[in-house]
Amino acid sequence: MTxxxxxxxxxLLVMPSLVAIGVFVYGMLGWNFRLAMTDRHDExxxxxxxxxxxxxxxxxxKPWVISxxxxxxxxxxxxxxxxxxGWLLAFLMExxxxxxxxxxxxxxxxxxxxxxxxxxxxxxxxNSARDERAVGLNRLFDGLGLDALQWGWFRDQDWGMAAMAxxxxxxxxxxxxxxxxxxxxxxxxxxxxxxxxxxxxxxxxYRHVVLPLLRPVTLSALIILGHISLKVFDLIVAxxxxxxxxxVPAISMWVAVFDSHDPAKGAAIASYIVLAVSVFVVPYLVxxxxxxxxx
Amino acid sequence: MTAATTPAAPAAPVPPVRDAxxxxxxxxxxxxxxxxxxxxLLAFLVxxxxxxxxxxxxxxxxxxxxxxxxxxxxxxxxxxxxxxxAWEKLAPGIVNSVLLAVPGALISAVLGSxxxxxxxxxxxxxxxxxxxxxxxGMFIPYQGVMIPLVQLLVKLNxxxxxxxxxxxxxxxxxxxLLLAHVVYGIPxxxxxxxxxxxTxxxxxxxxxxxxxxxxxxxxxxxxxxxxxxxxxxxxxxxxxxxxxDFLFAVFLTGPQSWPxxxxxxxxxxxxxxxxxxQMAAALLASIPTMVVYVLLxxxxxxxxxxxxxxx
Numbered sequence: 001m002t003x004x005x006x007x008x009x010x011x012l013l014v015m016p017s018l019v020a021i022g023v024f025v026y027g028m029l030g031w032n033f034r035l036a037m038t039d040r041h042d043e044x045x046x047x048x049x050x051x052x053x054x055x056x057x058x059x060x061x062k063p064w065v066i067s068x069x070x071x072x073x074x075x076x077x078x079x080x081x082x083x084x085x086g087w088l089l090a091f092l093m094e095x096x097x098x099x100x101x102x103x104x105x106x107x108x109x110x111x112x113x114x115x116x117x118x119x120x121x122x123x124x125x126x127n128s129a130r131d132e133r134a135v136g137l138n139r140l141f142d143g144l145g146l147d148a149l150q151w152g153w154f155r156d157q158d159w160g161m162a163a164m165a166x167x168x169x170x171x172x173x174x175x176x177x178x179x180x181x182x183x184x185x186x187x188x189x190x191x192x193x194x195x196x197x198x199x200x201x202x203x204x205x206y207r208h209v210v211l212p213l214l215r216p217v218t219l220s221a222l223i224i225l226g227h228i229s230l231k232v233f234d235l236i237v238a239x240x241x242x243x244x245x246x247x248v249p250a251i252s253m254w255v256a257v258f259d260s261h262d263p264a265k266g267a268a269i270a271s272y273i274v275l276a277v278s279v280f281v282v283p284y285l286v287x288x289x290x291x292x293x294x295x
Numbered sequence: 296m297t298a299a300t301t302p303a304a305p306a307a308p309v310p311p312v313r314d315a316x317x318x319x320x321x322x323x324x325x326x327x328x329x330x331x332x333x334x335x336l337l338a339f340l341v342x343x344x345x346x347x348x349x350x351x352x353x354x355x356x357x358x359x360x361x362x363x364x365x366x367x368x369x370x371x372x373x374x375x376x377x378x379x380x381a382w383e384k385l386a387p388g389i390v391n392s393v394l395l396a397v398p399g400a401l402i403s404a405v406l407g408s409x410x411x412x413x414x415x416x417x418x419x420x421x422x423x424x425x426x427x428x429x430x431x432g433m434f435i436p437y438q439g440v441m442i443p444l445v446q447l448l449v450k451l452n453x454x455x456x457x458x459x460x461x462x463x464x465x466x467x468x469x470x471x472l473l474l475a476h477v478v479y480g481i482p483x484x485x486x487x488x489x490x491x492x493x494t495x496x497x498x499x500x501x502x503x504x505x506x507x508x509x510x511x512x513x514x515x516x517x518x519x520x521x522x523x524x525x526x527x528x529x530x531x532x533x534x535x536x537x538x539x540d541f542l543f544a545v546f547l548t549g550p551q552s553w554p555x556x557x558x559x560x561x562x563x564x565x566x567x568x569x570x571x572x573q574m575a576a577a578l579l580a581s582i583p584t585m586v587v588y589v590l591l592x593x594x595x596x597x598x599x600x601x602x603x604x605x606x
Contacts, residue, residue: 009417013409014414020478024432025440026428029439032440097329106340111595112584112587113581114539114584116559116563117556124570133363233438269438270438274436
């Protein structure tokens with residue numbers, strides 16, 4: 001009884017937040033999923049249970065298939081690009097360099113700005129006009145005599161989504177750098193020194209000592225990048241609007257809700273996005289909880 | 296190092312002294328490596344700053360210099376005109392964003408502080424599981440809750456109208472958007488405070504308990520006075536994410552309550568608006584978060600790191 005009196009006030013204090021999360025996260029995810037299993041294809045009809053029909057019928061719709069394809073290309077380029085660039089920047093800096101504070105501040109500042117604002121300038125930089133009418137990067141290439149590098153950027157039929165990943169990499173890789181830099185600095189100097197004493201060359205020290213110890217950081221970065229990528233929305237709206245060349249699931253959902261007024265379809269797309277993100281995040285949460293318990 | 300760990304060993308053999316020429320060459324090579332690293336970092340610095348150069352330069356150009364051939368050139372005549380027009384168009388959105396982000400960040404911090412305190416230092420059975428369930432809320436794609444959220448806010452509009460007669464209080468207005476941001480901000484705010492409070496020595500809390508202080512009393516007199524840094528991290532984090540949010544805003548607000556990001560997107564999406572005005576508007580919309588970043592970057596970084604679940 002006294003033990004209950006000891007912890008009960010704590011539970012009461014967090015109760016409002018727990019209830020709010022219960023309703024707004026779990027309740028609404030469930031509500032959304034239930035809506036996705038009805039035939040409520042306009043805003044007035046009641047909606048009858050149709051099972052997973054909406055989930056299957058999406059795959060016979062071309063824009064949806066295209067949007068999934070785009071999301072895969074975007075995710076691959078963005079995740080690998082940001083990981084590689086972030087790692088490289090951290091690697092170049094990890095032993096300390098003059099002006100480190102300035103470098104870090106510049107690489108990281110895009111994180112403080114919204115995708116909508118940076119989208120404005122990236123749309124200009126990645127303008128697809130060429131030669132005399134070119135602005136942005138195509139104009140820059142033209143001026144530098146690198147005409148061959150001019151291309152359609154995000155309007156390119158095949159690799160447009162790879163271009164779309166460029167602003168995202170620019171925005172996030174500073175963050176990945178910060179994660180890796182903390183990882184590099186977390187490797188005890190004694191371990192490196194011991195490897196050197198044992199006759200390892202500097203690259204072998206990295207290969208056998210530092211890189212294996214960076215695995216947890218790499219995993220964290222991978223999860224964070226992956227889940228940002230799967231729900232990417234603002235950036236694409238800001239750079240290209242609702243054009244089919246840059247359709248991704250989050251855009252299709254927006255279009256389903258606001259333009260086609262089809263709540264059931266919107267809910268089905270939203271459920272797919274949740275599912276894709278959960279595949280990344282749930283194992284990660286379980287893993288980090290276990291790791292925390294161990295330490 | 297080996298000598299230090301094996302004190303019983305007889306006098307360690309004297310390490311062979313490198314001959315001077317050899318040491319000199321090693322130093323030169325290290326110097327070269329440092330030079331290359333610095334050069335690469337500088338090159339990336341330039342690439343990272345290209346978009347900022349474009350934004351600044353274009354935003355000061357008069358319409359007469361809009362020709363593509365001058366795209367990368369500095370303005371011949373510098374003008375504030377695009378900034379003036381952008382300010383006129385964006386001002387209502389900025390007011391809305393302030394009304395959203397300032398109270399929103401403060402409410403979030405208070406909630407996060409209470410939750411973090413309980414989950415770190417006044418635990419109850421099952422707290423770990425609930426905490427993990429809470430954290431999942433940090434990662435969900437908000438698309439997954441958007442349609443029900445809209446329906447709930449519409450319902451709240453109807454209820455408030457029936458009770459008070461006031462129309463459109465939640466859906467399509469700032470309070471609805473604020474509610475959404477505060478609720479979905481609970482997980483990260485709780486996480487930041489919890490990770491901060493576990494560093495307060497257990498003995499301090501125990502001492503207060505032994506002295507007969509209850510939960511709230513301990514919070515007020517022991518925990519709250521040392522919470523400054525965590526409050527700074529959370530307020531900055533929430534202010535930045537509310538200011539920069541577009542997804543919630545585009546689903547939950549209407550023309551009267553559009554925050555800066557939605558207005559900026561409308562300005563930039565219109566074919567008729569010249570680049571100079573678009574870019575001035577983009578800079579204008581970013582000034583508050585940039586100022587926060589420059590002045591309080593240290594706290595901003597800590598919020599970012601909490602997002603990586605690193606305690």
